[in-house]
Amino acid sequence: MQKPPRDVAAYPFTTHTETRFQDLDPLGHINNVAYAALFENGRVRFNHSLGLEHPRGTRWLIARVEIDYVAEGFFPEAMEIASGIGQIGNSSWQILSAAFQKSGCVATSVTTLVLTDKNGSMPMDDAMRGVLERARVKGWADS
Structure with missing residues (x-):
């Protein structure tokens, strides 16, 4: 499986997020659970930047979240969360994210989302696919 850059x-998108003292573990670095919240914040801001609206009667569900811890992150240094689109399927897509501090990349994340209605997953329309295509991570190829 291809890993996020x-x-x-x-x-195509970055946002800054402050770390909090409560994000620390007993060893003094950012806790693994705190990364999930940092990535969530970046992912939500990225989604808002796309300007996508849910078609009536639909919703997006998170089907999977993967986080790879690359290096230690520290408080009180802010995180820069970078996000973009990875794979795009018929009804699902991936948001790839990476967290950066001064030392470089400290973690990466792949989140798989699925477009659904009351009957289950449903194919996305061409307009939604176009928005996602324009927000691709550079150099990413569907496998």
């Missing part, structure tokens, strides 16, 4: 320039 560890170069901020590969991503």
Whole structure:
């Protein structure tokens, strides 16, 4: 499986998020659970930047979240969360993200979302696919 890039320039969107003292583990670095919240914040801001609206009667569900811890992250240094689109299927797509501090990339994440209605997954329309295509991570190829 292809991994998200560890170069901020590969991503079409970035946002800064403050780390919190409560994000620390007993060893003094950012806790693994805190990364999930940091990535969630970046992912939500990225989704808003796309301007996509849910077609009436549909919703997006998270089917899977993967996080790879690359290096230690520290408080009080802010995180830069970079995001973009990876694979695009018929009814699902991936948001690839990477977290950066001054030392470089500290973690990456792949989140798989599925477009659904009351009957289950449903194919996305061409307009939605176009928005996702324009927000691709540079150099990413569907496998």
